[in-house]
Amino acid sequence: MDIQKYFESAETMDLARDMLGHTFTYESNQGKFSGLIVETEAYLGPIDMASHSYNGRHTKANDPLYQAGGTIYIYSIHSWLDMDISIQKAGTPNGILIRGLQPLEGLDLMEKNRSKTGFDVSNGPAKWMAAFGIKDKALSGTFLNKNNFYFSAKKVQTPQEILTTPRIGVKNKEPWTSKNMRFIVKGNPYVSKLPKREMNLDTYGWL
DNA sequence: AGATGGATCGTCT
DNA sequence: GACGATCCATCTG
Numbered sequence: 178m179d180i181q182k183y184f185e186s187a188e189t190m191d192l193a194r195d196m197l198g199h200t201f202t203y204e205s206n207q208g209k210f211s212g213l214i215v216e217t218e219a220y221l222g223p224i225d226m227a228s229h230s231y232n233g234r235h236t237k238a239n240d241p242l243y244q245a246g247g248t249i250y251i252y253s254i255h256s257w258l259d260m261d262i263s264i265q266k267a268g269t270p271n272g273i274l275i276r277g278l279q280p281l282e283g284l285d286l287m288e289k290n291r292s293k294t295g296f297d298v299s300n301g302p303a304k305w306m307a308a309f310g311i312k313d314k315a316l317s318g319t320f321l322n323k324n325n326f327y328f329s330a331k332k333v334q335t336p337q338e339i340l341t342t343p344r345i346g347v348k349n350k351e352p353w354t355s356k357n358m359r360f361i362v363k364g365n366p367y368v369s370k371l372p373k374r375e376m377n378l379d380t381y382g383w384l
Numbered sequence: 385a386g387a388t389g390g391a392t393c394g395t396c397t
Numbered sequence: 398g399a400c401g402a403t404c405c406a407t408c409t410g
Contacts, residue, residue, distance in 0.1 A: 218402070227402065238395065255403050256392040274402060303403055314394095346402050369403095372385065 178330035180322045184246030189264045189271040193219040194339060194360045196262075198332035198383070201278060203309050204325050208286050210309045212278030212299060213334055215365040215382075218344045219358045220261070220272045226350040230270035241318045242270035249326055251317035257303030258311060262321065262328070276302045276345070276359070279367040279381065286310070301369040334383040338363040345369065 184192065194217075202211035220228040222242070229239045229252065241250035241263055248263035250272060261272035278299045280287055287298050287308035299305035321328050341357035348354060361368045364377025 220402075229402075236396070253394050254401060256394080257403050259402060301403070344402070
């Protein structure tokens with residue numbers, strides 16, 4: 178799969194939905210980490226009040242959003258780190274935030290890095306970053322599948338059902354606050370802020 | 385289970 | 398100097 182083409186040839190909202198069930202991998206000095214993507218959010222750039230590139234805002238820190246589809250964008254938030262994949266061709270600063278990963282490889286290290294066990298290891302955008310041992314923005318601006326980060330060409334698992342909801346943490350920005358731009362694998366326990374009663378512990382929401 | 389407030393720090397104004 | 402695309406502990410019921 179041409180990864181750049183994948184992230185440049187479809188609508189951002191459709192890509193955010195399609196990314197569920199693909200794997201995300203990080204080959205770090207500490208070891209190899211990988212997980213299934215179970216939760217994403219779409220950010221539509223200049224028109225989107227919740228986007229870091231709203232109204233054409235362009236700074237040194239958010240420059241990766243302006244680069245080719247498939248560029249990694251790491252940003253800090255309240256002393257934590259989050260990661261986007263830059264979406265669309267260079268110059269169109271859309272992004273998709275990866276909010277939750279179901280661990281596949283490197284779980285022992287992830288638990289160690291987080292000082293937590295269970296779903297809390299990676300059920301949030303800054304939690305999985307910490308679990309993967311990512312402590313700074315050194316790799317922001319690098320390109321997916323060329324350096325340390327890899328996105329699987331195909332879905333490794335298929336969601337039984339995908340739910341959409343408003344994005345987390347977007348306040349006082351109507352109409353963007355209430356738009357359904359968050360995509361989750363229904364029932365997967367690694368989805369952030371998921372109540373216990375909505376967890377499907379048999380299938381984790383996969384076919 | 386849901387709501388609330390504090391911690392904490394890089395980034396931009 | 399103010400502000401988060403967050404997390405966590407600590408309530409309340």
